Amino acid sequence: MNRYLLIESREPAESASVVEHYELAGELAKRGNDVSLFLVQNGVLPVRQGALADALAKATARGVKLFADEFSLRERGIEAPFAAGAKPEPIDFVVERMLDGTKVIWH
Amino acid sequence: MTQTLTFLLMDPPYENARTTTALRLVDAAIRKGCNVNVFAYEGAVYLPFAKQQPHANAVHGSDAAQEDHPNPKDWIAALTAAAQSKGLKLDWVNCGLCVDERGAAECIPSVRRGSPADFLKFVDASANTLVIPTR
Numbered sequence: 653m654n655r656y657l658l659i660e661s662r663e664p665a666e667s668a669s670v671v672e673h674y675e676l677a678g679e680l681a682k683r684g685n686d687v688s689l690f691l692v693q694n695g696v697l698p699v700r701q702g703a704l705a706d707a708l709a710k711a712t713a714r715g716v717k718l719f720a721d722e723f724s725l726r727e728r729g730i731e732a733p734f735a736a737g738a739k740p741e742p743i744d745f746v747v748e749r750m751l752d753g754t755k756v757i758w759h
Numbered sequence: 760m761t762q763t764l765t766f767l768l769m770d771p772p773y774e775n776a777r778t779t780t781a782l783r784l785v786d787a788a789i790r791k792g793c794n795v796n797v798f799a800y801e802g803a804v805y806l807p808f809a810k811q812q813p814h815a816n817a818v819h820g821s822d823a824a825q826e827d828h829p830n831p832k833d834w835i836a837a838l839t840a841a842a843q844s845k846g847l848k849l850d851w852v853n854c855g856l857c858v859d860e861r862g863a864a865e866c867i868p869s870v871r872r873g874s875p876a877d878f879l880k881f882v883d884a885s886a887n888t889l890v891i892p893t894r
Contacts, residue, residue, distance in 0.1 A: 661777065693776045723783070743780070747787045750764055750887035758891045 655686045655754040659746065660695040662759070664707060670695075673759045674711045681715035688754075690746060691738065692721040696730060705735035712736055719745060761847065763794040765885040767878060769893045771802030772831040778806065781891050782834050789842045789849065796881040797851045798873070801893070804853040806831045807866040832867050839869040852877045 658677045664670045674689065681687040689711060691699065698705045699720050712718050722740040725731075734740070750756055766784060770777050788795045799806055811830040813823045835851060842849040852873035858864055864872075882888045 661780070692780055721780075742787075743783045744787045744791065746784060746889075747764065747791055747793070750788075750889060751762055751791070751793070753887065756887065756889050758889060 657749040657754045657756045659758045661693040663697040671707045677716045678711040678714035688717045690719045696720045696724045699734040699738040700730045708736040762886040765796040765881040765888040767798045767890040768803040798878040804857045807835045807870040809865045
């Protein structure tokens, strides 16, 4: 089992490749890997209540752990409760995952 | 033992939130006691360009001092100083070919010139590497 951290900096309305990135996370988790998805910049927009978070929810249903950069949330006025079970984390979260040897991919 | 993390940046300054996020990551790594390598590729070689100048803003009715416009070269200098204050190192390498193409040789003193081979050395010597590409 490998550990993956996929970082998503865009929202689904910006590019079709964003949903493909969610699907990649879901597929890696389905194959037994430990997968986290960290949303940053406009990537946090789908966790706003009322946003279309279905694609994110599909990934979490497959076992992907979902996190959102708390600074990006605050900048955009997005407050709890968050859609798809996203958990806010500081940017330090990415550094911690890098230090524990997780494979980190930016999109 | 002090661990080292490497980041590869490609975006020029003033254009994308990726630059801010990348520098936030460098800051977080230094705060956590890591040495940090940065390989600046393509437009990112302009991030530590020494001739960046703060400017006034006529729309806001403010002069340069009031506007207090931050420049990436100052952030990089501050991150370098923060690393040094902790006994750590921020080793920032600008891709030399990218610098020459862009006429961006005048960088702040802590930055050195290198080549993609330096990126390979960084990767080999680091606990982990994150590439933040343009799109």
